[in-house]
Amino acid sequence: MSDARTRMIARAAREIAPGMVVNLGIGMPTQVVNHLAADYPVCLHTENGMTGVGPVLPPEQADRNLIDAGGAYVSTVAGSAFFDSATSFAMVRSGRLDLTMLGAFEVAANGDLANWKIPGKFSPGVGGGVELAQKARRVVVLTTHLDRAGRSKLKAKCALPITAQACVARIFTDMAVIDVTPDGFALVEVAQGVSPAEICAATDAPLTIPQSPLPSF
Amino acid sequence: MSDARTRMIARAAREIAPGMVVNLGIGMPTQVVNHLAADYPVCLHTENGMTGVGPVLPPEQADRNLIDAGGAYVSTVAGSAFFDSATSFAMVRSGRLDLTMLGAFEVAANGDLANWKIPGKFSPGVGGGVELAQKARRVVVLTTHLDRAGRSKLKAKCALPITAQACVARIFTDMAVIDVTPDGFALVEVAQGVSPAEICAATDAPLTIPQSPLPSF
Amino acid sequence: MKLRDKRCDIAAAVGRIKDGDTVMIGGFGVPGTPFTLIQALVQQDARNLTVIKNDANEPGMGVDHLLRSGQVARLITTHLGLNSHAIGLMNSGAIDVEFNPQGILAERIRAGGSGLGGVLSDIGIGTELAEGKQVVKMQGTTYLVEPALRADVALIHADRADTFGNLTYAATAQNFSPLMAMAAACVIVEAETVVLPGEIAANAVQTAGVFVDHVTQLENLSEEYAVVRR
C-alpha cells in the first residue's frame, strides 16, 4: 500500500473517540483497527452477529465458527457478545452504532453515498451496507480520491445507484480530509505534500478551502 | 370443587394427545395438568417465556424467578427452555401451539369466544388471551355450563366483547362435551347423570343431538 | 480493544429521568421487575410519566408505588388483573390506560428497539381491539398497523451484568427486559451481580452491552423481590 494510503488509514483511526461503538466496512476500513492501541477503549461491531470483535487470527489459530462479516477469522475480547442477525441490525437501525467507516465508489457533495452497484458490471448485492450508511450516527468514508481511471470519486452528484441519501459526514482520501457541509465539500486537512489546488483539481465538485492554515497528515 | 367439575377437568385432560405443545389458561384449565401422568409426553408453554413447564412447587421450594403467566411458582422439566415474551408469542402466532385450553364468559354457536371483558364491571386487560384464542391450532374451552346467575354460557351469539372470532373447536362443561360445527353446537358426550334434554335446556342456542348413544364422563 | 465501564450510582442514573418522560419497566409479575430502580424513581419524583410495563404488579408493590405517588399519567400495558388499585385509578380516570395484546406489546417494543416503524399483524381483527387502528392490505389480506414503541428511559433488572452492560437474566425474569433494553434512549440496569467483562461468556449474553447505558449494582434485595405468599 502506498505511504499516503497508510497515513490516510492512520488518520482515520484518530476519528474513533474513546468508548465508541464502531463498525468497520470491508476493505480499507478494516485496516483502521491496526492503528489503534491494543488496549484502546472501543467496541467493534460486525454485521453477522458480534460486538467486541478482536484482532484477526492467523489460520492455524482460527476458530471455524468465529468470523466477521468480511469472512476474516477474528477473535474475542473480554466482554464480547454473540447474537443473531436480527439483533445485529437492530443495533444498527436503532442508533447504537456511534460510527461506521465505509468504502465508496462515489460520494456526492450532499453526502449521498454510492458503494454497492455498478450497473452492468458489479452487482453482488447490497449486504448490510444500506443499513450501516443510513443509520449509523456518524458515517465516514475511506477511499482513494481518484478511481483507477483517474476520475474523481468526489462528485457534485452520484451517477451510480446510491446506497443511502445524504449520509456521509466526512471523507478520508489519500489526498485530503474533506467534510460534507450544508454548503457542500469543505477541505479540513491535506495529505503531506499535497496542495489545496491539487485537491481542488482532483475533486469533481466545488470545494470550500478555509483561510486558515490546514493541518496535514 | 364439585364432582362434575373434577370429571370435566379429567375428561379435558384426555384431549391432550401424546407429544402436543399445549398452553393451559388461568383458572380451571391450569388444573388439567393434575390429571396427566407424571411422565406423559407433553410440552407445556407459558406466555411469560417458557416451554417445558413443570409442576407447581410449594412456597418453600419456589424459585422467585420461575413463574407461569398466572403467577404460580412452577418448576422445570428435562428440556425446559426460557425465552423473552416476543419469542413466546412468536410460537403462539406462528402456529407452534397444538392446543390451548381457555376459560370463557360466553361461547357462541359459531365458535366466537368472549373471556376478557365485561363492560362496566370487569376489564383488567386482554393479556395473552387474544393471541392464544386466535392462533393456537386447536382451541378448547373449559367452563361451567351456566354462570352464577344460572344463565347459559353457550349462546347463539356473544353479547360481550369477543376475544377472537370463530376460534373455539370444543367446549368442556360440567354437563357435557360440545363441539362447534359448521351447523352450530353438537353434543358429543354427557356428564354422568345428565340427560340430553337437560343439556338442551341449559344451552341458549340450537344443539344437535346425535341418534347414537352418547358416551358419558 | 477494551470495553467501556458503564458502572454508575443508582441515584445519578435515575436522576436523568425528566417530567413527561416515557419509561419502560421490565418484568412480568415479580420476576424481572426492577424494584430498586422503581423506588429510586419514586424518590426522584419525576412526574407526568408514561409508563410501559406488562402489568402493574400488585397493590403496594413495584409499579404501584409510582401510581400511588401520582407520577404516572399514562400506562401502556397488557393486564392489570393482580392490581385492583390500578384498576380503580383507571376506572376513576386518574390514569389513562392503553391495553395491548401481550405479544403485540412485546413486538411493538421490539420494533422500536430494532429501528422499525412498526409491525403488521392480524391479531384482534374482528374484535374491539382493532377499532381505530390503521389497516394495510397486502396481497388481499388485511393487517393492522402496530406502531413501534420507544422510550426515553428503560429500567431493567438483570441477574448478572458485566461493567460494559452485557446482561443475563434468571429463568422467567427475561420476559420483556431484553426487548425494552433495546428500545430506550437511555437504558439503566440494576444487577444482582456485577462482574468484569469476560466473566459472562460471549454466547451466554442475553442483552448485548451496546444497548445499555448505565449499570448499577444492587446492594441487597428488598422483600419485594421475594417469593409472593398469597
Next chain:
Amino acid sequence: MKLRDKRCDIAAAVGRIKDGDTVMIGGFGVPGTPFTLIQALVQQDARNLTVIKNDANEPGMGVDHLLRSGQVARLITTHLGLNSHAIGLMNSGAIDVEFNPQGILAERIRAGGSGLGGVLSDIGIGTELAEGKQVVKMQGTTYLVEPALRADVALIHADRADTFGNLTYAATAQNFSPLMAMAAACVIVEAETVVLPGEIAANAVQTAGVFVDHVTQLENLSEEYAVVRR
C-alpha cells in the same frame, strides 16, 4: 411431563422436501451453513426450489452445489460477493435473484417466524431498493412494507441439540439460524452433538425445541466445515 424425541435419519428428514418448495438455509459464510443437509438435498434432487439464504457460499461449497445441480429457480439473498459462479447464473438469467438489505432479510424471516404479516421500515428509501415496494404513511412518516417470509422447510446447523430440538449455536454460527428455525413449516436440524433433554440448561437454549421438527446427528464433519484457506 416428558418431551418428545425428534431424532430422525437425515435422508428421511430431507426426503420431505418437494419440487417447488421454498427452503431457508442458515449460515453466513461457513459458520452455520448446514453443509451435510445441503448435500443430502442434492442427492434427493427436489427441483424448482426457492432458496432463502444470506449468501451463496463460495464456488464449489454449500449452496453452490444446489446451484450447480440446477435445483434452484430463485434465490432470495443479500450478497453473492464471494460466489462468482452464482453471479454468473444471475447475470445469464439461469436463476432469479432478489437482493434484500441484510437486516431487512433477517426481519422479514423473523416476521414470518413470529406470525406477523411484515414490518415497516425506512431502510432503502430514496434508493432503487425502494422501487416497487408498497408504502405506508404513519403520523406523517413514510415507511416501506417489508412482507414476512416463510418457508416450507428450514435447514439448520446447530452446535448442540437435545432430542426435543432445543438448540445452541457456536460463536458467529448463530446469524440467520435462530430466525429461520422459527419461520418454516418443517425445521430440520443437523447437530454436531445430540444430547438428552436437560443436558442443555434452560437458560442456554438459543432456539426452543417447539420450533424444531427433526433432529439429525452429524457423523463427522466434511472439509466444507473447516477454516477456509484463501
